[in-house]
Each structure stands twice: as C-alpha cells, then as structure tokens.
Amino acid sequence: MTAYLHAWLSLGVMWLHVIAGVAWIGASFYFIWLDNHLREPPEWKQALGIKGDLWAIHGGGFYEVAKYRLGPPQMPTELHWFKWEAYTTWLSGMALLTLVYYLGSTGYLIDPAKVVLAPWTAAAIGLGSIAAGLAIYETLLRSPLARHGALFGIVLYLVLVAFAWGLFQVFSGRGAFIHVGAIIGTIMVGNVFLGIMPAQRLLVRTVERGATPGPEVARRAAEAKLRSTHNNYLTLPIILIMISNHTPLLYSRPDGWLILAALGFITALARHYFNLRHRNINRPVYLIAPGLLTLALIGVLLPQVPSESGATGQGAAARDIASDAQIRQIVATRCLSCHSAHPGNPQFQAPPAGLAFDTLAELRLHRDAVLQATVQTHYMPLGNVTQMTEAERAALGEWLRQQTPK
Numbered sequence: 001m002t003a004y005l006h007a008w009l010s011l012g013v014m015w016l017h018v019i020a021g022v023a024w025i026g027a028s029f030y031f032i033w034l035d036n037h038l039r040e041p042p043e044w045k046q047a048l049g050i051k052g053d054l055w056a057i058h059g060g061g062f063y064e065v066a067k068y069r070l071g072p073p074q075m076p077t078e079l080h081w082f083k084w085e086a087y088t089t090w091l092s093g094m095a096l097l098t099l100v101y102y103l104g105s106t107g108y109l110i111d112p113a114k115v116v117l118a119p120w121t122a123a124a125i126g127l128g129s130i131a132a133g134l135a136i137y138e139t140l141l142r143s144p145l146a147r148h149g150a151l152f153g154i155v156l157y158l159v160l161v162a163f164a165w166g167l168f169q170v171f172s173g174r175g176a177f178i179h180v181g182a183i184i185g186t187i188m189v190g191n192v193f194l195g196i197m198p199a200q201r202l203l204v205r206t207v208e209r210g211a212t213p214g215p216e217v218a219r220r221a222a223e224a225k226l227r228s229t230h231n232n233y234l235t236l237p238i239i240l241i242m243i244s245n246h247t248p249l250l251y252s253r254p255d256g257w258l259i260l261a262a263l264g265f266i267t268a269l270a271r272h273y274f275n276l277r278h279r280n281i282n283r284p285v286y287l288i289a290p291g292l293l294t295l296a297l298i299g300v301l302l303p304q305v306p307s308e309s310g311a312t313g314q315g316a317a318a319r320d321i322a323s324d325a326q327i328r329q330i331v332a333t334r335c336l337s338c339h340s341a342h343p344g345n346p347q348f349q350a351p352p353a354g355l356a357f358d359t360l361a362e363l364r365l366h367r368d369a370v371l372q373a374t375v376q377t378h379y380m381p382l383g384n385v386t387q388m389t390e391a392e393r394a395a396l397g398e399w400l401r402q403q404t405p406k
Contacts (some may be wrong), residue, residue, distance in 0.1 A: 367404075
C-alpha cells in the first residue's frame, strides 16, 4: 500500500512540476522575445517615458504593448506579477527530488560500484551541492566578472561542468544528471527571488510614492534584466535534463558528465541563435553548429555492433549462444524482482516502464530496449542491485541479437 500511495504522490507532484515549468519557461521565452522585438516608439510615446513598443495579433485580436524606461507616471490600478510560476516549479521539483531520489528507489541515486553511500549521506551530498551551486553563482554575479557577459557565461559553464564531473564520481549517472538540473533550477529561481523580485518591488514602491526612479532603481532594474537573460539561456539545458531520465544512453556511460557538458553547450548555443534572431540579427552559424555537434555526439555514442562471429570482447561466454533455459534463469535471478507482472520488489506496484519479462516472448518483444539498458549501457539493473555479471550481460546480449520479436 505504501508503494502504491508513493506512486500516486510522485505522479501528482510530477504533473504539477511539469505544468508549473511550462508556465515559467513559457513566460521566460515570451518576455525575452518581447524585449527583443520592442522598437523605438513615436515621439508622443517617448514623451510619456515609453522606451519601446510593438504590435501583435493573436486569438483574433490586435495587441499593443509598451515598455517604460523605468516606471509609468502613476501606478496602474492592476499590475500582474510573474513569480509563482518559478516558485511552484522549484518547490515541486525539490519535492519530486525527495520523493524519487531520496525516499524512493536507492538505485536511482546510489551506485555501489562508485561509492557505497547511506541514503541520508547521498541526500546530504545532493542538497549540499545544490546550495553550493547557488552560492557560487551569486558570488560570481556580485563580482566584476558580471560586467563581461561572454566571459561570465564561460566561467559559469565550467563551474557547472565541474559539478557534473564531481557528481558523476559519487552518484549514479541518472542521479548526477538530475542534481545538475537541480543546481541550474535553483540558480534560476534564485535569480527570481534574490534579484528580479526585489528590483521590481523597489520600482513599484518608487512609483507609488510618486518619486522619479533614481540611479539605484536603474541599477537594480539592469541587474534584474541580466538575471532574466541568464535564466533564458539556462532554459533549454534544464528542459533536456528534466526529460533525460527516459534516455539512459545519455547518463549510463562513465563519461556521462562529458555528454551532459556537450548537450549543455549545444542547447545554450541554439538558444543564443534565437535570441539574436528575435533582434533581427541572423547568425545561422549558431544554429548550424549545434546541429553538427549533435550529429557528432550521436556518432560518438553509437553502440558497437559485434561481428557475425560473435566476438564482442567478452570471451567465450559471449561467443556461445545461451540456451532458452539459461536465459530464463538469468532473467529470473537478475530482472524479475522488478520487471514482472507482479514485482517482488516492494518499491514497485507494477513493472517499471510497463516492461515485464515473465516469458521469453515478452523479452523478445522488448529486445532493443533490453539490449540498450542492460547490455550496452549497463543501466539496468538499477545500481546493479541484483549483481548481474559481465558474463551474464554478454550471454543475454548475444541471445537477444539472435531473436526477432514474436
């Protein structure tokens, strides 16, 4: 019953996390697009303090949008704020991190082949890394480095790569990936809470008093705009990390941290193209380069196909095709505790991802998925909790390659 309720709770929190994330990232995309499309307004609007405006059409009607240099002459009667999208995304994300990785299956986070950790120790390392990532970012942002956009971006990128490498030394690949995502998400919500919202509150208070916004208001507004821009560049990498748990080939390799570093660079570069394009600056190289780099990464990750003689580098166990009875024994010993119609593992009420291998026909049906997760990437069994041997993986792989789904 506990596992059943845990599954429903995880689903509900995940659903909330996705909905809030869509709202937050959608708002980020829209407001950066809006800023980049503002054009110099007519003189009568400039006299009112309007910095830029634009016209748009959507949903069967015209919209006129204007942005003030700092504040309007008087406070509007109704003002819309954008903050709870960010806060809800972070709060639900941290709840999901706790439910799935700290209180859920230890195989998602702990890899005994790397470091044997108690669950509470692993959680402390994860939370400490998240706090350290935010502290480093805030320190960099308050340093002279923040005035040099490209250099700041390079340094922040290297810091995140260092976190990815370090987390890969102690956590499972999946756990390391998601914690880098949690660091990025915390930096992003920190930008909202520590910079953007305080600047907006100061501007609102100034306008409410009927005072003219001074240099401090302008400085804080510029910092808020910088933080918003940083968030915009981090959106595509964090979305990729959010969905990466469905793709073990990214994080199951020992060099998964390098794959994450490459994907972070590729996605941020692609975001740069669109940010420039919205300002009528067309630099196709910033779109072509990510495409070529992605193709190169696909080539690097391409699994090796054994020769027809069956030489896979695993020795005699890989050259001799195992019998059906031997495969049944391997699957029963190493896989069926989770991947069964009625899992014996109390953490699962149903087979993960809907994959059950109670019969060889079911194993054949999911041949490619098993080859990738168990033989090629060694992602399964989770944390190798059932202690599957290399010989067993090789035998299973060679048997699967001879099968066709039935």
